[in-house]
Amino acid sequence: MKRTKLIASFVACFMCLACLTMGVFAAVNVNFGLTGQLTFNPEGVYVKVSGQMYRGENYGTLAPLTAANYILPEMTNYDEVDGAPAGNLPIPSWTTPNVTLVPGERAVKYRIEVTNVSEAGIKGTATATITGATGTPSVTTAGGVKTSVYTNCTVTEYAQYIQNIQPNDTQVYELVVELNQSATSATINVSISFDFTDDKMYLIEWEGNTYNYVNMGKYPQRYVGNTMNAELEALLQANDPALKETTKVYTTFDYCNLPSSTSAKDATPILVESKEYTYIDGNTYVRMETLDFENSSYTYMNGEKVPAKVQSGDTTKYTAQWYKVEPIQWRVLNPTKIETENAVLLSELALSANTSFYPTYDTSYGDVNNYARSDNAIRNYLTTYFYNQALTSEEQAKVTARNFAEGELEYNGVDETDITSALSDQKVWLPTRADYINSGYGFATSTSTSDDARLCSPSDFALANYSYLYTSSSYTTPARQSGGTVNYWTSSAASGSRIASGVDSSGAVVSYYVSFVTYAARPALLFKL
DSSP states (O other), rough: OBEEEEEEEEEEEEOTTTTOOOOOEEEEEBBBBSSSSSSEEEEOEEOOOOOOGSSOEEEEOOOOOOGGGOOOOOOOOOOOTTTTTHHHHHBBBBBOOOOOOOTTTEEEEEEEEEEEESSEEEEEEEEHHHHHHSOOOOOETTTEEEEEEEESSSEEGGGGGGGEEOOTEEEEEEEEEEEEOOOEEEEEEEEEEEEEEEESSSSEEETEEEEEEEEEEEEEEEOOOOHHHHHHHHHHHHTTTTTEEEEEEEEEEEEEEOSTTOOOOOOEEEEEEEEEEEEETTTTEEEEOOBOOOOOOOTTTTTTTTOEEEEEEEEEEEEOOOEEEEEEEEEEESGGGGTTEEEEEEEEEEBBOOOOOSOOOOGSSSSSTTTTTTTTTTHHHHIIIIHHHHHHHHHHHTTEEEEOOOHOSSSSSSSOOHHHHSSSSSSSSSOTTTTTGGGGOOOOOOOOOOGGGGGOOHHHHHHHHTTOOOOOOOSOOSSTTTTOOOOEEEEEEOSSTTTTEEETTTTTTTEETTTTTSSBBBOEEOOOO
8 A cells, every 4th residue: 555645734814803904824845655646736725705604706815926836746756655755845835915804704715636647546535633723623524524613713624525536537625714703813723634545446426325446457438629639630640759659459349240141140240440549648549530429419528529520532421539548447336345355346437339239139040139149249349359458467367257147147038058158257248137236236126216326428439439328417427427328238138039138328227129239338347456
């Protein structure tokens, strides 16, 4: 376990009402043990004079003295254990603004942004030490907000925003000190320390639920944005050495060709191969040239619209789009087991579409709703391509195979006897219908329930692979907080011979025709931390 501490010391001085001005000096002192994993931005350390309960917009901003101190330098010596400091960063300081105080408007707010630039989730605990507060505090904690009421002041600590930070995510720590109405003056010293650990598992709270996550493997997921897209495309066309092609490609499906005979089992996928590139910014990107959007009104996760088709020679097609290769976020369905036995990991996002069970629901081709078929399209995609392209050999060594039994996949309609042998060593797979109604995994036990825990959003890369997107604001996820969910498959057959089970955009477990290609792949695997 690697740790680092950031110590931020502030002084807040509350004057009596006879004094019409207040001076505040703030300084940040940093002890560190990380290299390039966290950045801290103390912009937004405010003196706030805004009325009861902090309403209004009147701020006295503590501005940095120099541009160099605007953002703290990155941490160094990431491999230091237990936060052993390797030195001190420069101490930024701020000017002392004058603020006029009136009764009921006496508060100071401290705000620090913390950005995780690592590839793993980072957990952090913020601890505030208050000097100058009098009396034994009355402490309450609700929703991660800690309120300590002293004799002369009240301290409100919004620590929940800093506890668990995903890769490439910025979160905010805020602390407010307010002079109590019964007090005429107080001089308060606030020292804030952050203790971070780079444990693999971290938490996210969403819609009243708490989910556990680990990050493992990489896959194209988010669109880079229109500006970056144009920049990368221009660099590619100019053969600029800042953008270098790797030997890796990411393979997705376009559609599947049916076998020439209904008695044959050789449906063949038509592949889409997207090349990978490294850029001088240190990130890796994928260029998808063969894009296919199910609806031109969709938007990416950043809010920008998916592209419209343009005329290119004799054809109308999409222009190439670039997607960032990012760590895959996996939800841990049974987190208590992750360090003692194999835990079930489920991808937070649906990662691709154009993945049907079978290219036709014509039952003359056999049990088209049987996940065990060698030419089941979605299993073919997961085991042949996704597993080997998303995970390194070291990561694959930590994955344990799942052995399916015939009863796990049967609902009705599947009568083949080869399920056990065909699915005896599945390293990556789709959860079954029974998995998605397992309360031990955090899901509702009713299939008809619109279960928030089953809601899933597609990645931007999946949208470009013909994923469906239901844009109702009634169904939200951490990835699409304004709404945007997808239908995705399970590995189980459904009640009829031409349909399979899946989860719809409302979080209910339902049945689909096996040939639907807009329904997405949400892979799972067994993993021991």
